[in-house]
Amino acid sequence: MTDHTKLIEFAQALVRHPSLSGDEAAVAQRVADEMTALGYDQVTVDQFGNVVGIIDGSASGPTVLLDGHLDTVGIAPGVTWQRDPFCGDIVTTDAGDALYGRGSADMKGAVAAMIHGAAGIERAGLRGRVVVSASTLEEVLEGVALAAVMTRFPPDFVIIGEPSGLEIARGGRGRAEVHLETIGRPSHSSAPQQGRNAVLDMQRVIASVEGIQLPDHPDMGPAIFALTDIISQPYPGHSVIPSLCRVTYDRRLLPGERADDVLAAITQADGLDDIRLNAVIGEGRYTAYTGYETVQRKFFPAWLRSEDDAYVRTALNAIGQTGLAPRSRAYRFCTNAAYSAGVADAPTIGFGPADEHDAHIVDERLLVDDLLAAAQGYAALITAVAS
Numbered sequence: 001m002t003d004h005t006k007l008i009e010f011a012q013a014l015v016r017h018p019s020l021s022g023d024e025a026a027v028a029q030r031v032a033d034e035m036t037a038l039g040y041d042q043v044t045v046d047q048f049g050n051v052v053g054i055i056d057g058s059a060s061g062p063t064v065l066l067d068g069h070l071d072t073v074g075i076a077p078g079v080t081w082q083r084d085p086f087c088g089d090i091v092t093t094d095a096g097d098a099l100y101g102r103g104s105a106d107m108k109g110a111v112a113a114m115i116h117g118a119a120g121i122e123r124a125g126l127r128g129r130v131v132v133s134a135s136t137l138e139e140v141l142e143g144v145a146l147a148a149v150m151t152r153f154p155p156d157f158v159i160i161g162e163p164s165g166l167e168i169a170r171g172g173r174g175r176a177e178v179h180l181e182t183i184g185r186p187s188h189s190s191a192p193q194q195g196r197n198a199v200l201d202m203q204r205v206i207a208s209v210e211g212i213q214l215p216d217h218p219d220m221g222p223a224i225f226a227l228t229d230i231i232s233q234p235y236p237g238h239s240v241i242p243s244l245c246r247v248t249y250d251r252r253l254l255p256g257e258r259a260d261d262v263l264a265a266i267t268q269a270d271g272l273d274d275i276r277l278n279a280v281i282g283e284g285r286y287t288a289y290t291g292y293e294t295v296q297r298k299f300f301p302a303w304l305r306s307e308d309d310a311y312v313r314t315a316l317n318a319i320g321q322t323g324l325a326p327r328s329r330a331y332r333f334c335t336n337a338a339y340s341a342g343v344a345d346a347p348t349i350g351f352g353p354a355d356e357h358d359a360h361i362v363d364e365r366l367l368v369d370d371l372l373a374a375a376q377g378y379a380a381l382i383t384a385v386a387s
Contacts, residue, residue: 002120002375008099010034011112011371012088014070015101021071021140024049025289027108028070031115031134038119040132046152047292048145051134054153055118057386061127064386065155066118066378067146067336068111068162068352069138072103073360082363090368098365105354109366110161110374113353117378128386131155135336136288142175142300143339145288150344157311157385158340158348159378162331163358166324166373169350170312171304172331173220174253174338176262177282179246180205182275186234186243195241199232201275202245208269209249217254219304219330224252248282252334255304300334301342311347311385318384319351322376332356351377 017027028051035043035053042054051070075085083089085102092098099109111134118130133149150158162169182202187195206227214223228250232242251262259281266279282298305312312328319326331337331350341348353370 002116002379004372007112007116007375008090008368008371010116011099011104011109012090014108014112015088015099015104016086018086019071019103020074021137022287022289024070024136028134028136028289031070031111034115035132038115040119046148047288047290048148049136049288049290050145050149052149052153053115053132055121055123055126055130057126057128058124059127061386062156063129063131063153064157064159064382065131065133065150065153066114066159066161067133067135067149067340068107068114069135069336070108070111071136071139072106073139075102076362079362091365093365095367097368099368099371100363100365102364104366105163105364106359107161107163107352109354109371110163110352113371113374114161114378117375118382120375121379121382125387130382130386137286138336140284140286141296142334143336143343144294144296146336147339147344150340150346155346158337158346159381160335160337160340160348160350161352162335162350163352163354163356164329164331164350165355166319166351166353166370166377167326168312168315168319168328169331170307170309170328171219171255172302172335172337172350173333174257174302174342175298175300175334176251176253176259177298178249178251178262178266179280179282180249180266181278182245183278184241184243187241189237189239189241192241195243198242198245202230202247205272205275205277206247208271209266212265212269215254215257220254220302220332223254223257224250226250253302255302257302259299300338303337303341303348304330305341305349312349314384315349315351315381318380319377322373322380324373324377333359351381
Protein backbone atom coordinates (compact mmCIF):
# COMPACT_ATOMS: atom_id res chain seq x y z
CA MET A 1 0.00 0.00 0.00
CA THR A 2 1.14 3.51 -0.77
CA ASP A 3 1.64 5.84 2.18
CA HIS A 4 -0.19 8.97 1.00
CA THR A 5 1.48 11.31 3.46
CA LYS A 6 4.97 10.22 2.48
CA LEU A 7 4.09 10.42 -1.22
CA ILE A 8 2.87 14.01 -0.86
CA GLU A 9 5.92 15.00 1.16
CA PHE A 10 8.21 13.43 -1.42
CA ALA A 11 6.50 15.27 -4.28
CA GLN A 12 6.89 18.52 -2.34
CA ALA A 13 10.58 17.82 -1.82
CA LEU A 14 11.12 17.27 -5.55
CA VAL A 15 9.48 20.59 -6.43
CA ARG A 16 11.71 22.36 -3.91
CA HIS A 17 14.82 21.32 -5.86
CA PRO A 18 15.21 23.54 -8.96
CA SER A 19 16.28 21.30 -11.83
CA LEU A 20 16.79 22.87 -15.22
CA SER A 21 18.00 20.53 -17.95
CA GLY A 22 21.58 19.57 -17.16
CA ASP A 23 21.26 20.72 -13.54
CA GLU A 24 19.30 17.84 -12.02
CA ALA A 25 21.96 16.59 -9.58
CA ALA A 26 20.23 17.58 -6.34
CA VAL A 27 16.81 16.27 -7.30
CA ALA A 28 18.38 13.08 -8.69
CA GLN A 29 20.06 12.43 -5.35
CA ARG A 30 16.75 12.96 -3.56
CA VAL A 31 15.12 10.41 -5.88
CA ALA A 32 17.87 7.86 -5.31
CA ASP A 33 17.54 8.28 -1.55
CA GLU A 34 13.76 7.77 -1.73
CA MET A 35 14.05 4.64 -3.86
CA THR A 36 16.57 3.20 -1.42
CA ALA A 37 14.37 4.01 1.58
CA LEU A 38 11.39 2.36 -0.12
CA GLY A 39 13.31 -0.90 -0.56
CA TYR A 40 14.05 -0.97 -4.27
CA ASP A 41 16.29 -3.93 -5.10
CA GLN A 42 18.71 -1.82 -7.13
CA VAL A 43 19.21 1.91 -7.50
CA THR A 44 21.70 3.05 -10.13
CA VAL A 45 22.71 6.25 -11.91
CA ASP A 46 23.96 6.16 -15.51
CA GLN A 47 26.07 8.52 -17.63
CA PHE A 48 23.11 10.81 -18.34
CA GLY A 49 22.34 11.06 -14.64
CA ASN A 50 19.16 9.02 -14.99
CA VAL A 51 18.21 7.49 -11.66
CA VAL A 52 16.94 3.96 -12.24
CA GLY A 53 15.23 1.88 -9.57
CA ILE A 54 14.62 -1.85 -9.98
CA ILE A 55 11.98 -3.98 -8.27
CA ASP A 56 12.28 -7.71 -8.98
CA GLY A 57 9.22 -9.92 -8.83
CA SER A 58 8.98 -13.37 -7.31
CA ALA A 59 8.87 -15.10 -10.70
CA SER A 60 10.07 -14.53 -14.23
CA GLY A 61 7.98 -12.34 -16.49
CA PRO A 62 7.95 -9.10 -18.48
CA THR A 63 9.93 -5.97 -17.79
CA VAL A 64 7.70 -2.94 -17.22
CA LEU A 65 9.41 0.44 -17.55
CA LEU A 66 7.91 3.58 -16.04
CA ASP A 67 9.59 6.83 -17.08
CA GLY A 68 9.27 10.38 -15.81
CA HIS A 69 11.72 13.22 -16.32
CA LEU A 70 13.34 15.27 -13.57
CA ASP A 71 14.20 18.42 -15.51
CA THR A 72 11.90 21.39 -15.88
CA VAL A 73 11.73 24.56 -17.90
CA GLY A 74 12.80 27.75 -16.19
CA ILE A 75 10.94 30.72 -14.77
CA ALA A 76 10.24 33.34 -17.43
CA PRO A 77 11.75 36.70 -16.46
CA GLY A 78 9.36 39.51 -15.64
CA VAL A 79 6.42 37.20 -14.90
CA THR A 80 5.14 37.25 -11.33
CA TRP A 81 4.12 34.07 -9.54
CA GLN A 82 1.71 34.15 -6.61
CA ARG A 83 4.26 32.25 -4.50
CA ASP A 84 7.88 31.21 -4.74
CA PRO A 85 7.98 28.83 -7.74
CA PHE A 86 10.01 26.36 -5.68
CA CYS A 87 8.06 26.52 -2.43
CA GLY A 88 6.36 23.15 -2.90
CA ASP A 89 3.43 24.33 -0.79
CA ILE A 90 0.06 22.65 -0.62
CA VAL A 91 -2.49 25.37 -1.39
CA THR A 92 -6.26 25.29 -1.23
CA THR A 93 -7.98 26.02 -4.55
CA ASP A 94 -11.55 25.91 -5.83
CA ALA A 95 -10.76 22.47 -7.26
CA GLY A 96 -9.19 21.14 -4.04
CA ASP A 97 -5.78 21.05 -2.40
CA ALA A 98 -2.93 21.40 -4.88
CA LEU A 99 0.85 21.05 -4.90
CA TYR A 100 2.22 24.39 -6.09
CA GLY A 101 5.44 25.08 -7.96
CA ARG A 102 7.53 24.58 -11.08
CA GLY A 103 7.54 20.95 -12.11
CA SER A 104 4.54 19.93 -9.99
CA ALA A 105 2.52 19.04 -13.11
CA ASP A 106 5.39 18.57 -15.56
CA MET A 107 6.31 16.24 -14.09
CA LYS A 108 7.73 15.73 -10.63
CA GLY A 109 4.32 14.79 -9.26
CA ALA A 110 4.16 11.88 -11.68
CA VAL A 111 7.75 10.85 -10.84
CA ALA A 112 6.84 10.73 -7.15
CA ALA A 113 3.65 8.78 -7.90
CA MET A 114 5.55 6.25 -10.03
CA ILE A 115 8.21 5.66 -7.40
CA HIS A 116 5.71 5.21 -4.56
CA GLY A 117 3.09 3.40 -6.64
CA ALA A 118 5.57 0.79 -7.81
CA ALA A 119 7.04 0.35 -4.32
CA GLY A 120 3.59 -0.37 -2.87
CA ILE A 121 2.94 -3.44 -4.99
CA GLU A 122 2.98 -6.85 -3.30
CA ARG A 123 6.05 -8.56 -4.73
CA ALA A 124 4.71 -12.04 -4.05
CA GLY A 125 2.31 -11.63 -6.96
CA LEU A 126 4.69 -9.77 -9.25
CA ARG A 127 6.14 -11.56 -12.26
CA GLY A 128 9.13 -10.07 -13.98
CA ARG A 129 10.70 -6.75 -13.21
CA VAL A 130 9.63 -3.14 -12.68
CA VAL A 131 12.06 -0.46 -13.82
CA VAL A 132 11.35 3.11 -12.72
CA SER A 133 13.36 5.68 -14.65
CA ALA A 134 13.72 9.24 -13.36
CA SER A 135 15.33 10.62 -16.49
CA THR A 136 17.16 13.82 -17.42
CA LEU A 137 17.34 16.31 -20.30
CA GLU A 138 13.82 15.59 -21.59
CA GLU A 139 12.92 19.24 -22.03
CA VAL A 140 15.69 19.64 -24.62
CA LEU A 141 16.20 16.12 -26.04
CA GLU A 142 13.04 14.07 -25.87
CA GLY A 143 13.88 10.40 -25.44
CA VAL A 144 17.66 10.61 -25.73
CA ALA A 145 18.38 9.92 -22.05
CA LEU A 146 15.60 7.32 -21.90
CA ALA A 147 17.32 5.43 -24.72
CA ALA A 148 20.25 4.76 -22.39
CA VAL A 149 17.89 3.24 -19.82
CA MET A 150 16.18 1.07 -22.42
CA THR A 151 19.54 -0.20 -23.68
CA ARG A 152 20.41 -1.42 -20.19
CA PHE A 153 16.93 -2.70 -19.33
CA PRO A 154 15.03 -3.60 -22.53
CA PRO A 155 11.33 -3.26 -21.68
CA ASP A 156 8.35 -5.30 -22.77
CA PHE A 157 6.01 -2.46 -21.83
CA VAL A 158 6.60 1.27 -21.31
CA ILE A 159 4.54 3.79 -19.32
CA ILE A 160 5.34 7.47 -19.87
CA GLY A 161 4.11 9.65 -17.00
CA GLU A 162 3.54 12.94 -18.83
CA PRO A 163 0.30 14.80 -18.01
CA SER A 164 -2.65 13.03 -19.62
CA GLY A 165 -5.55 14.06 -17.38
CA LEU A 166 -5.38 10.54 -15.87
CA GLU A 167 -6.39 9.14 -19.26
CA ILE A 168 -4.48 6.73 -21.49
CA ALA A 169 -2.36 8.38 -24.16
CA ARG A 170 -1.84 6.05 -27.10
CA GLY A 171 0.12 8.45 -29.27
CA GLY A 172 1.84 11.80 -29.38
CA ARG A 173 3.19 14.44 -31.68
CA GLY A 174 6.88 14.49 -32.48
CA ARG A 175 9.19 17.48 -32.79
CA ALA A 176 11.86 18.67 -35.18
CA GLU A 177 14.09 21.72 -34.91
CA VAL A 178 14.50 23.10 -38.43
CA HIS A 179 17.25 25.60 -39.27
CA LEU A 180 16.94 27.71 -42.43
CA GLU A 181 19.79 29.82 -43.76
CA THR A 182 19.83 32.33 -46.60
CA ILE A 183 23.15 33.39 -48.10
CA GLY A 184 23.40 36.82 -49.69
CA ARG A 185 26.29 39.11 -50.69
CA PRO A 186 27.68 41.90 -48.49
CA SER A 187 28.01 45.49 -49.59
CA HIS A 188 28.17 48.94 -48.06
CA SER A 189 24.73 49.97 -46.85
CA SER A 190 25.10 53.20 -48.82
CA ALA A 191 25.02 51.08 -51.98
CA PRO A 192 22.66 48.17 -51.16
CA GLN A 193 22.12 47.44 -54.84
CA GLN A 194 25.68 46.13 -55.05
CA GLY A 195 24.99 43.38 -52.54
CA ARG A 196 22.24 40.92 -51.82
CA ASN A 197 20.41 41.28 -48.52
CA ALA A 198 20.08 37.88 -46.84
CA VAL A 199 17.41 39.22 -44.48
CA LEU A 200 15.20 40.32 -47.36
CA ASP A 201 15.69 36.89 -48.93
CA MET A 202 14.72 35.28 -45.63
CA GLN A 203 11.64 37.49 -45.55
CA ARG A 204 10.56 35.88 -48.81
CA VAL A 205 11.42 32.40 -47.51
CA ILE A 206 9.32 32.93 -44.39
CA ALA A 207 6.36 34.21 -46.40
CA SER A 208 6.58 31.15 -48.65
CA VAL A 209 7.02 28.45 -46.01
CA GLU A 210 4.33 29.93 -43.78
CA GLY A 211 1.94 29.06 -46.61
CA ILE A 212 2.90 25.36 -46.77
CA GLN A 213 -0.16 23.16 -46.32
CA LEU A 214 0.55 20.96 -43.32
CA PRO A 215 -1.10 17.60 -42.59
CA ASP A 216 -3.77 17.08 -39.97
CA HIS A 217 -4.58 14.12 -37.73
CA PRO A 218 -7.89 13.19 -36.10
CA ASP A 219 -6.27 12.46 -32.72
CA MET A 220 -3.36 14.88 -32.64
CA GLY A 221 -4.69 17.82 -34.60
CA PRO A 222 -2.59 19.69 -37.15
CA ALA A 223 1.12 19.60 -37.66
CA ILE A 224 2.71 22.88 -36.56
CA PHE A 225 5.42 25.05 -38.08
CA ALA A 226 6.32 27.86 -35.64
CA LEU A 227 9.08 30.44 -36.11
CA THR A 228 11.06 30.73 -32.86
CA ASP A 229 14.09 32.90 -33.64
CA ILE A 230 15.86 34.93 -36.33
CA ILE A 231 19.37 36.39 -36.51
CA SER A 232 21.49 38.03 -39.21
CA GLN A 233 25.23 38.36 -39.73
CA PRO A 234 27.17 40.49 -39.33
CA TYR A 235 25.47 41.73 -36.18
CA PRO A 236 25.51 44.60 -35.44
CA GLY A 237 25.51 45.42 -39.13
CA HIS A 238 27.51 48.67 -39.07
CA SER A 239 27.04 50.04 -42.58
CA VAL A 240 27.04 46.50 -43.99
CA ILE A 241 24.29 44.71 -45.89
CA PRO A 242 23.83 41.32 -44.11
CA SER A 243 25.18 38.39 -46.06
CA LEU A 244 23.70 35.68 -43.84
CA CYS A 245 20.38 35.17 -42.11
CA ARG A 246 19.31 32.19 -40.02
CA VAL A 247 15.93 31.28 -38.58
CA THR A 248 14.76 28.40 -36.44
CA TYR A 249 11.40 26.71 -36.75
CA ASP A 250 9.78 24.37 -34.27
CA ARG A 251 8.05 21.73 -36.38
CA ARG A 252 5.52 19.55 -34.56
CA LEU A 253 5.27 16.20 -36.31
CA LEU A 254 2.49 13.73 -37.01
CA PRO A 255 2.84 9.94 -37.39
CA GLY A 256 4.74 8.88 -40.47
CA GLU A 257 6.46 12.21 -41.14
CA ARG A 258 10.15 11.88 -41.96
CA ALA A 259 12.94 14.43 -41.81
CA ASP A 260 13.47 14.36 -45.58
CA ASP A 261 9.78 15.10 -46.17
CA VAL A 262 9.82 18.05 -43.76
CA LEU A 263 12.88 19.60 -45.44
CA ALA A 264 11.71 18.92 -49.01
CA ALA A 265 8.46 20.80 -48.41
CA ILE A 266 10.58 23.87 -47.54
CA THR A 267 13.25 23.72 -50.25
CA GLN A 268 10.65 23.01 -52.94
CA ALA A 269 8.32 25.83 -51.90
CA ASP A 270 7.20 28.17 -54.68
CA GLY A 271 9.11 31.30 -55.62
CA LEU A 272 12.46 30.54 -54.02
CA ASP A 273 14.49 29.35 -57.00
CA ASP A 274 16.72 32.45 -57.05
CA ILE A 275 17.55 32.30 -53.33
CA ARG A 276 20.53 30.48 -51.86
CA LEU A 277 18.74 28.54 -49.14
CA ASN A 278 19.99 25.82 -46.83
CA ALA A 279 17.52 23.79 -44.77
CA VAL A 280 18.68 21.28 -42.17
CA ILE A 281 17.52 19.53 -39.04
CA GLY A 282 19.32 21.18 -36.16
CA GLU A 283 21.87 19.58 -33.89
CA GLY A 284 22.59 20.42 -30.29
CA ARG A 285 25.40 19.72 -27.84
CA TYR A 286 24.24 19.14 -24.28
CA THR A 287 26.03 18.28 -21.07
CA ALA A 288 24.38 16.17 -18.39
CA TYR A 289 24.95 17.08 -14.76
CA THR A 290 27.36 14.12 -14.64
CA GLY A 291 29.63 15.87 -17.15
CA TYR A 292 28.65 13.50 -19.97
CA GLU A 293 28.35 15.33 -23.30
CA THR A 294 26.12 14.33 -26.17
CA VAL A 295 25.51 15.75 -29.64
CA GLN A 296 22.11 14.94 -31.00
CA ARG A 297 20.13 15.61 -34.15
CA LYS A 298 16.84 17.18 -33.11
CA PHE A 299 14.30 15.02 -34.87
CA PHE A 300 11.97 13.19 -32.50
CA PRO A 301 9.25 11.23 -34.32
CA ALA A 302 5.55 11.04 -33.58
CA TRP A 303 3.95 7.75 -32.55
CA LEU A 304 0.52 6.15 -32.39
CA ARG A 305 -1.09 2.90 -31.24
CA SER A 306 -4.58 1.92 -32.36
CA GLU A 307 -7.63 2.05 -30.12
CA ASP A 308 -7.87 -1.73 -30.50
CA ASP A 309 -4.26 -2.35 -29.48
CA ALA A 310 -4.07 -5.04 -26.78
CA TYR A 311 -1.83 -2.97 -24.51
CA VAL A 312 -4.12 0.06 -24.81
CA ARG A 313 -7.17 -2.06 -23.95
CA THR A 314 -5.35 -3.63 -20.99
CA ALA A 315 -4.33 -0.20 -19.73
CA LEU A 316 -7.84 1.22 -20.04
CA ASN A 317 -9.28 -1.73 -18.16
CA ALA A 318 -6.65 -1.47 -15.41
CA ILE A 319 -7.24 2.24 -14.85
CA GLY A 320 -11.00 1.70 -14.97
CA GLN A 321 -10.73 -0.74 -12.09
CA THR A 322 -9.26 2.01 -9.88
CA GLY A 323 -12.53 3.94 -10.09
CA LEU A 324 -11.53 6.31 -12.89
CA ALA A 325 -13.40 6.38 -16.18
CA PRO A 326 -10.56 6.85 -18.67
CA ARG A 327 -10.65 7.12 -22.42
CA SER A 328 -7.77 6.88 -24.87
CA ARG A 329 -6.34 9.99 -26.48
CA ALA A 330 -3.09 11.33 -27.90
CA TYR A 331 -0.59 13.82 -26.56
CA ARG A 332 -0.30 17.00 -28.58
CA PHE A 333 3.22 17.64 -27.35
CA CYS A 334 6.42 15.64 -27.67
CA THR A 335 7.55 13.28 -24.91
CA ASN A 336 10.18 10.62 -24.22
CA ALA A 337 7.85 8.24 -26.04
CA ALA A 338 9.33 9.72 -29.22
CA TYR A 339 12.11 7.25 -28.53
CA SER A 340 10.37 4.36 -26.77
CA ALA A 341 7.53 4.17 -29.31
CA GLY A 342 8.67 6.33 -32.23
CA VAL A 343 12.19 4.88 -32.59
CA ALA A 344 12.40 1.66 -30.56
CA ASP A 345 8.81 0.61 -31.34
CA ALA A 346 8.30 -0.66 -27.80
CA PRO A 347 4.67 -1.02 -26.63
CA THR A 348 4.09 2.36 -25.00
CA ILE A 349 1.25 4.25 -23.36
CA GLY A 350 1.15 7.54 -21.50
CA PHE A 351 -0.60 8.06 -18.18
CA GLY A 352 -0.12 10.91 -15.76
CA PRO A 353 -1.78 13.44 -13.49
CA ALA A 354 -2.54 17.02 -14.61
CA ASP A 355 -3.39 18.12 -18.14
CA GLU A 356 -1.13 19.18 -20.97
CA HIS A 357 -2.09 22.83 -20.55
CA ASP A 358 -0.80 22.70 -16.94
CA ALA A 359 2.80 22.33 -18.17
CA HIS A 360 5.25 25.27 -18.40
CA ILE A 361 2.74 27.82 -17.06
CA VAL A 362 2.92 30.52 -14.40
CA ASP A 363 1.60 29.28 -11.03
CA GLU A 364 1.98 25.65 -12.08
CA ARG A 365 0.17 23.27 -9.74
CA LEU A 366 -1.07 19.69 -9.39
CA LEU A 367 -4.17 18.59 -7.51
CA VAL A 368 -3.26 16.32 -4.61
CA ASP A 369 -6.17 14.01 -5.37
CA ASP A 370 -4.77 13.52 -8.87
CA LEU A 371 -1.32 12.81 -7.47
CA LEU A 372 -2.75 10.04 -5.28
CA ALA A 373 -4.89 8.69 -8.11
CA ALA A 374 -1.83 8.52 -10.35
CA ALA A 375 0.08 6.40 -7.83
CA GLN A 376 -2.86 4.01 -7.67
CA GLY A 377 -3.05 3.99 -11.45
CA TYR A 378 0.63 3.14 -11.90
CA ALA A 379 0.29 0.23 -9.48
CA ALA A 380 -2.76 -0.99 -11.39
CA LEU A 381 -0.97 -0.77 -14.75
CA ILE A 382 2.03 -2.69 -13.46
CA THR A 383 -0.22 -5.36 -11.94
CA ALA A 384 -2.23 -5.70 -15.15
CA VAL A 385 0.79 -6.67 -17.26
CA ALA A 386 3.06 -8.30 -14.67
CA SER A 387 1.00 -10.39 -12.30
